[in-house]
Structure formats: structure tokens, C-alpha cells
Amino acid sequence: MATTTTPAAPGRTLGGPRTADRLCHATGAVLILSGLFHLAVLAVDGGPWDGPVSWRKPATFGLSFGLTLVAVAWVTSYLEIGARLRTLLLAVFAADCVVEVAGITLQAWRRVPSHLDMETGFDTAVSMTLAVGGGVLVAVLSAFALVSFRRRPAGPAGMPLALRAGFAILLVGLLSGAAMIARGVHLTRTGHQAAAYASTAPLKPLHGVSLHAVLVLPALALLLSRTRLTAPATTRILRAATACYALAVVATAAWAALTYR
The missing domain is CATH 1.20.120 (Four Helix Bundle (Hemerythrin (Met), subunit A))
Structure with missing residues (x-):
């Protein structure tokens, strides 16, 4: 059976x-x-x-x-x-x-x-x-x-995708935070205190946007599960939302690269 x-x-x-x-x-x-x-x-x-x-x-x-x-x-x-x-x-x-x-x-x-x-x-x-x-x-x-x-x-339809994408993007946020700390500590220890504080600015948008994907995407999946949408439709919406979130991360990463000194 x-x-x-x-x-x-x-x-x-x-x-x-x-x-x-x-x-x-x-x-x-x-x-x-x-x-x-x-x-x-x-x-x-x-x-x-x-x-x-x-x-x-x-x-x-x-x-x-x-x-x-x-x-x-x-x-x-x-x-x-x-x-x-x-x-x-x-x-x-x-x-x-x-x-x-x-x-x-x-x-x-x-x-x-x-x-x-x-x-x-x-x-x-x-x-x-x-x-x-x-x-x-x-x-x-x-x-x-x-x-x-x-x-x-x-979880409901789309939740596995939302969770995996959320955690993946969250790791980008954590790595950007680690990069800020590593760069800042290096500048501080080499006598460039003011530069150390300034060095974190370009990565802050990337850090902030990436951190909350693990909340935003699963929350959207949960909200969609409480509608009358079919599972395939829900999954398509989650894929589109994930793509939009990824584009936001890419945009903030590009801004950080262009403004990083």
C-alpha cells in the first residue's frame, strides 16, 4: 500500500x-x-x-x-x-x-x-x-x-522556492556585511580611521536589501496560498517576485561596485 x-x-x-x-x-x-x-x-x-x-x-x-x-x-x-x-x-x-x-x-x-x-x-x-x-x-x-x-x-505552493531564494539572497547580505567589516578593520589597523567608516557606505544598500529576502519572499508565498490562485499560478508569481528581488540585489551590487573606493 x-x-x-x-x-x-x-x-x-x-x-x-x-x-x-x-x-x-x-x-x-x-x-x-x-x-x-x-x-x-x-x-x-x-x-x-x-x-x-x-x-x-x-x-x-x-x-x-x-x-x-x-x-x-x-x-x-x-x-x-x-x-x-x-x-x-x-x-x-x-x-x-x-x-x-x-x-x-x-x-x-x-x-x-x-x-x-x-x-x-x-x-x-x-x-x-x-x-x-x-x-x-x-x-x-x-x-x-x-x-x-x-x-x-x-509548505504551500511556491514556499520551497521562496525559502531557497530567500536564504540564498540572505547569504549575499551576510557576505556584504562581512566584507564591510573586513575592509573597515584593515583600514583601521593601518591608521585610516575616517576612511574605514566611509568604506562601508557603498555596501550598505546591498546589505540592507539582501537581508530581508528571507522574510519578504516566504511571506508572499504564504499570502498567495490564502487566495484562490492555483498552485502553478502561485509558483509563476513567486518566480517573478524572486527575479525582481534578484534584480534589486544586482542593482545595489552594481552601485556598490561603481562607488566603492
């Missing part, structure tokens, strides 16, 4: 409910609230939007890390991955998100740069912690991306 396999439902492992999801959602909500709070601080206190010392940094990083943490907890529920491994990876990812936002926020309140600042021993420790944390982010998200390509994800 032939048997069928029911795709794992979001929020459940092969063996039951995931407590890790609730923890990630709660942590992500706190980070988002932190970002919104610092937007209010910027509105009240003023100051520049750009530059290494700005209330923009704890605001945008809080919002970005919070949304990404919630998104990753959600989309990985569609992956064919063991419950214990997923829980471990999510716990590491959540802790790293908190460390990154906390370090950036701390330095914003101290009115000193959070990245590439090696003026004092403490500032160097914070800067290097953030750099190492970036490496942890790359490792964890690369592991999830690998799982998404090795085994077809579950």
Missing part, C-alpha cells in the same frame, strides 16, 4: 511543538521595541542620520535584527531538520542577535562608534565582539540555507 507524507506544519517539529519559536518571537519583539524606542530618541534628541555615531544605528539594527529573528524562527519551521538541531541553532542565533543589538546600543549611549572603533581597550573589545558575532550569524544562517537546499522544504 502506498503511503503519503504530510509536510511538517509551521511551528512544529517532527516530534511536537517548538518552545524555541516562542522564545525567538518574544526576543524579536523586544529587539523591535528597542529599535522603535531609539527612533523616538532620535526624534527627540536629534543628531545626524548618517555617520558612525547616530541614534540611527540602535534603531535600524534593533528593527532589522528583531524582524530577522522572528522571520528565521518562522521560515525554518518549514525545513526538514531535526528538532534538537533546529532548537540549538535558533538559540545561538537569538543570543547572537541580542549581543549584536546590545553592543550597538551600548556604544550609541556612550556616544562612540560601535563598529571599527579601537580607540580604547573597551571599545576594541566591543568592536571585535560584534565582528565575531557577525561570523556566528553567517555560520548559523548558512547551516539553515544548506538544509533548505539539501532537502525540499515543506
